[in-house]
Amino acid sequence: xEVYRVMNYKKMEExxxxxxxxxxxxxxxxxWISQNANGNYLTEVGGETKGFKNAEDLLNNVRIEGKSIHxxxxxxxxxx
Numbered sequence: 359x360e361v362y363r364v365m366n367y368k369k370m371e372e373x374x375x376x377x378x379x380x381x382x383x384x385x386x387x388x389x390w391i392s393q394n395a396n397g398n399y400l401t402e403v404g405g406e407t408k409g410f411k412n413a414e415d416l417l418n419n420v421r422i423e424g425k426s427i428h429x430x431x432x433x434x435x436x437x438x
Contacts, residue, residue, distance in 0.1 A: 365435065367428060387402055398415070400422075
């Protein structure tokens with residue numbers, strides 16, 4: 359039997375810090391959390407990319423429709 363586990367916010371936060379990248383949907387829009395040597399990014403697929411100095415900066419400052427990722431976590435956590 360396959361066990362499906364939803365990642366908690368803290369684990370997601372840590373994993374972004376060590377380089378994990380994620381795609382997720384929020385209100386029918388696709389987003390991508392990514393990184394390169396210059397920092398971390400949140401891209402709205404087909405839209406704007408916002409750059410941040412690191413994962414902590416991204417998670418503390420990014421806003422999607424005026425909300426942080428922490429604010430919308432309960433709506434998106436099953437995608438991580």
